[in-house]
Amino acid sequence: MTSPLKKIVATQVVAGMYVRKIEGNWLDHPFWRGSFLVEPGETLVTLRALGQQGVWIDTSKGLDLASGPVTPSAAPVIETTPEPSPERSDFGDDYAAAEAIRERAKGVAKSLFGEARMGKALSMDAAAEVVDEINEVIARNPAAMLSVVRLKNKDDYTYLHSVAVAALMIALGKRLGYEGEALKEFGVAGLLHDIGKVGISDAVLNKPGRLSPLELATVRQHPQVGWDILSRESAAGPMALDVALHHHEKTDGTGYPHRLSGDALSEVARMGAICDVYDAITSERCYKPGWEPAEAIRRMAEWQEGHFDRRIFHVFVKLIGIYPTGTLVRLASQRLAVVLVQGNGSALNPIVRLICTLPERARLEPETLDLEDSDDRIVAIEDPAHWDLDVPALLRA
Template structure:
């Protein structure tokens, strides 16, 4: 879990995990924006940057001696000129994300112990997520990219919930249906609470027998949820059938075509997309744009109109995609342009032959007079290895003159 704490720069010490200055990332002397402080020289550079405050992650490094854990300050911060709306939405989305992580982790723990599901609490969280997506889908969709491997199981539920709401809105569903889709997505994988942790968190590929055990999670989740009177039928249906395929080759019931409910067909797309783009102990996450391309080629897997709506919801180049520009630079997609899905906002990089970044620039490819454009998908691993995919939200904040305040 990520625990962010705001401290004075002068309080930085060796052993702390630096997570950025309380200011625009692009103006700071550090190209790496999140790292463990190992040398006094790094502290000196931080103090010389001219910032009063910075953020540390107390889960990945030491805390201030004797200080109380202070996850996120509740006080208002000065607004950046011309960016109050975007900044507020990102702040709200980040707080929602942190709260959702805790709520979902507790939900899985309660389920694993066989305790009662707090259905109303789940509905309340989904309502917040739906409201956030309605205001600005970019904000929460960016934040859910920031998964750590050890948090995958419960963050996957938050991600699928968010994706389901975004997809429902793209399909033209009303607010009630969007929330229903979100609740179904949120609870779709609760059955994994009953899978042995040594299988669920295995760092290698599953054996055939272990995979069969994993395949029991829809039925296990269904059996758990049907024991509560407040769980709607559509949630039970998605929990049981989100691994069905249009051609009938899915599980557990081998349903096909219209035998699969609309919500379950939606969940099939959202579940797979989040799974393949996430880092796991046994595999690296696929590039988002490459993932959509591969998924489009899977004949008989997804409902085609629903999948195309999903692409429209995320963009041809979803946030976090790595692309090559016509100028020859590599770039990271940080915000969508829903008027023209081929022209998102990107962070472009100029590198040396040794793949050291020497220059970066925020570019709105849809801006008047902009001559650069996306030439192809890239998916270069060096961006991931340098932490830049995780920095997609930071770059998005930076593009709007927003304070960088989240750790990778």
């Protein structure tokens, strides 16, 4: 059977073709979507401007090359399917897909912040589309997506924090029993919750030391600034407005900007507060290193009285786990393992993938171990750098 996938060069693209993939690094072209139908106008012009860059089209969803004009100078068509990716586990496939979506989502977040900074209308269609992609991966494997978005550094914190909160909001919403359009609204709200930070100078946002009273007052204006920006976007929706304005409120009324408490805080605002704080304190910032997830959960549990909705926080802890996906752990059997997913029993007993023995570091055959059904147990969290291990590569395998 002939594959519907066909590789052509960008100058051969015509309106009506369905692009499945553009070759090269996604940063090398302006298209955030992984696949799309080519329409006449700016999209077509921009695609053709990529010149001899390879483009994979899907002839089962759009026009074939023969259906449109071919210029004599166009490069020859290579009719072959893409080279297969290295064989991966099911989890590895989901993890790799999550990595790709994280990068696309970061690009969308960066564009949204840029548009807001310049006073332009926000690309809400792009936001909704990338949230749909995040939702799809979470539906297949929430652990993969939540592990991927946790990995960030201080240089790309602002945009990946928005992506992480979007993913956390969707996953938490599913745990709370929501589905369909509500999950999409949660994701969009998470992606846009910090859009008001465009009103804060980089010098203040990236200041490594303690903020002055004036600087702190400026930072505390970002929920209102975000609400003002989103109130001009009819497609943003009420949930996005609510989360942007209220994600720094606390259940005891000591938060900001309106010191709301009790029933005055909606459920989605309470969700946003938990997701925002968790991702913020587990991320590397210009003024502090990120805490390990287990430490973050412990600290948040101490703060929950007065800070967070207790019921939602307990659901969140079950979602994340005491040892989240990607945590490198030492077992009582003196073996290193990486946490894959949370088990069905105690939060202390996730499902792990064995890596090597200690102290000799003899590699082990890939094996998945459910600690709930094992005599083994976690005795310590280990630093991957100490063992020269690349955790994303381990999860991608």
